[in-house]
Amino acid sequence: MLQAKVAVVRQAGAPFQIETVEIDAPRAGEVLVKIAATGICHTDMYAQGLAGLAFPAPVVLGHEGAGVVEAVGEGVTKVQVGDHVVLTFNSCGRCLNCEDGAPAYCQSFMPLNMGGVRADGSTTMRQNGTPIHGGFFGQSSFGTYALAYERNVVKVPKDVPLELLGPLGCGLQTGAGSIMNALRPEVGSSIAIFGTGAVGMAAIMAARAIGCGTIIGVDVKPNRLELARELGATHVINAAEVDPVQAIRELTGGGVRYSLEATGITKVMRQAVDVLVPRGVCGIVGLPAPQAELALDANLVLFGRTVRGIIEGESVPDIFIPALVELYKQGRFPFDRLIRKFPFDQINEAMHASESGEVLKPILVM
Numbered sequence: 001m002l003q004a005k006v007a008v009v010r011q012a013g014a015p016f017q018i019e020t021v022e023i024d025a026p027r028a029g030e031v032l033v034k035i036a037a038t039g040i041c042h043t044d045m046y047a048q049g050l051a052g053l054a055f056p057a058p059v060v061l062g063h064e065g066a067g068v069v070e071a072v073g074e075g076v077t078k079v080q081v082g083d084h085v086v087l088t089f090n091s092c093g094r095c096l097n098c099e100d101g102a103p104a105y106c107q108s109f110m111p112l113n114m115g116g117v118r119a120d121g122s123t124t125m126r127q128n129g130t131p132i133h134g135g136f137f138g139q140s141s142f143g144t145y146a147l148a149y150e151r152n153v154v155k156v157p158k159d160v161p162l163e164l165l166g167p168l169g170c171g172l173q174t175g176a177g178s179i180m181n182a183l184r185p186e187v188g189s190s191i192a193i194f195g196t197g198a199v200g201m202a203a204i205m206a207a208r209a210i211g212c213g214t215i216i217g218v219d220v221k222p223n224r225l226e227l228a229r230e231l232g233a234t235h236v237i238n239a240a241e242v243d244p245v246q247a248i249r250e251l252t253g254g255g256v257r258y259s260l261e262a263t264g265i266t267k268v269m270r271q272a273v274d275v276l277v278p279r280g281v282c283g284i285v286g287l288p289a290p291q292a293e294l295a296l297d298a299n300l301v302l303f304g305r306t307v308r309g310i311i312e313g314e315s316v317p318d319i320f321i322p323a324l325v326e327l328y329k330q331g332r333f334p335f336d337r338l339i340r341k342f343p344f345d346q347i348n349e350a351m352h353a354s355e356s357g358e359v360l361k362p363i364l365v366m
């Protein structure tokens, strides 16, 4: 057992409070990581808003941690003390989807990543004997230490700045993997990306890296659209100024072969389907509001169009995260352009900067 400084959310919508907790020594299969830095992803804000309602509270969130292995539990062989690791989503490794190489669709995804406790019901942290929920995405990385699992730690090389790498564990692999693992557009093909936050930008960089021909970024914020262009969009559309469906149809002479929806807004999801040519494929990665329903033009779907959800870029993290690090080193996935660093104790300011759209990917440095 050791002490850690963590950011606690005590009730729905309450700000993060930096507090001291006791964190367990790693049990069998667990890995204790000294966090160097952690990204902030919109799912953290989503969970903050539902703490004590859909998620347990008090809780420590954070799911884009990067750090150094401090200790390993019994039976852990994948990493050793001193290794640099990125923390990603957790999965069971035993269900049909995990066995089939699709851990993002682990049949125990929700309890393992959002349950707030270990499989046996115990919490990994406490404060003067009172349980504090953790294990968010198998990590709870908003802290100086995080307890993760052998399944969701990914070893990364030591010749890249560790502080930058946390977002590869969620937002960046979600965007890049949606292109490289899930949609797999052909070289020269056309794609429209709706929403140019961190996920959409990662998708744009990936689309460029694999040789898409026409890459259209759609957003309502001019500063983001400008960056989208620099990162690989061949065209950008401000949906606050023009109807993006009409604009994309005109620009492409009928529509795009692929689209990716990264806003979570159902009206935008429909637009992302409406811009497809027959046989086109739309990937949905934005997190919709609870119980949101999606209305589509049924006749458009009839003509061979596909609409499909994508979780975590359908990544096999042990393979895909090191691949993205390699692309970064080659200058072909310059995700550092999205990042602004904040000291850990400015976590609430960092959240606001992300929500306002001012910062694409905040990183909290411990």
Ligand code: CXF
Pocket: 041, 042, 043, 170, 287, 311, 312
């Ligand atoms: C999440 C989105 C909500 C479902 C699980 C995966 N992705 C990342 O934050």
Ligand code: ZN
Pocket: 041, 042, 043, 044, 063, 170, 171
């Ligand atoms: Zn996330």
